[in-house]
Amino acid sequence: QVQLVESGGGSVQAGGSLRLSCSASGYRFGPNCVAWFRQIPGKEREGVAGIDSRGELTYADAVKGRFTISKDNAKNTLSLQMNSLKAEDTAMYYCAAMPAICFGLIRGASAYDYWGQGTQVTVSS
Numbered sequence: 001q002v003q004l005v006e007s008g009g010g011s012v013q014a015g016g017s018l019r020l021s022c023s024a025s026g027y028r029f030g031p032n033c034v035a036w037f038r039q040i041p042g043k044e045r046e047g048v049a050g051i052d053s054r055g056e057l058t059y060a061d062a063v064k065g066r067f068t069i070s071k072d073n074a075k076n077t078l079s080l081q082m083n084s085l086k087a088e089d090t091a092m093y094y095c096a097a098m099p100a101i102c103f104g105l106i107r108g109a110s111a112y113d114y115w116g117q118g119t120q121v122t123v124s125s
Contacts, residue, residue, distance in 0.1 A: 002026040002114045004095045009119030016085050016123070022078040022095030022116055030073040033102035036080045037109060038091035038121075045094070045109045049080060053101035060106075062088070085123045092118040 004027070008020040020036070035050035049069035050058045057069055068081040078095055096112035 002097075004097060004114055004116035006093065006095050006116040006119040009093060009121045011122040011124065012085055014086055014123055014125050017081070017083045018085065018121060020080040020082065020093055020095075020119060020121075024076055024078075024097070024114075027097060027114060028073075029071050029076055029078055029097065031101060033098040033100070033107065033111075034071060034078050035096045035106055035112065036069060036078075037094045037096055037112075038089075039094070039118075040091050047106040047108070048093070050106040051078075052103050054103060056104075058104075058106045082121070085121075087123050087125045090121060090123050092120050094118045 003025045004022055006022050012018055033052055036048045037045045038048050039045040048060050048063055049067055051069055066084045071078045095116040097114040099113050
């Protein structure tokens with residue numbers, strides 16, 4: 001079975017930084033389309049950042065210039081470096097992966113078959 005596990009969430013003050021990590025078992029991040037999503041209770045899960053199969057990066061407008069998605073194929077991990085955090089970044093963050101290659105824009109949540117349990121990020125003003 002495929003398992004994704006996020007870590008690195010926590011509580012920080014606005015302007016601070018956090019680095020989220022996602023490890024996988026039964027799955028290789030390398031050739032596939034992977035992403036980070038976040039969700040606020042009562043709202044739909046939204047894409048934050050993604051890496052397509054060519055290694056091209058895509059970010060939601062709200063996080064451009066502040067967040068950086070990356071993956072380490074040798075370690076089979078996916079990361080999200082979050083800088084200059086704002087209160088509106090508060091959410092549950094999820095690691096997501098597709099069982100196939102993809103190219104271009106971030107896909108919606110329904111396109112991803114594999115999900116982690118989520119890690120909470122809380123930013124205080």
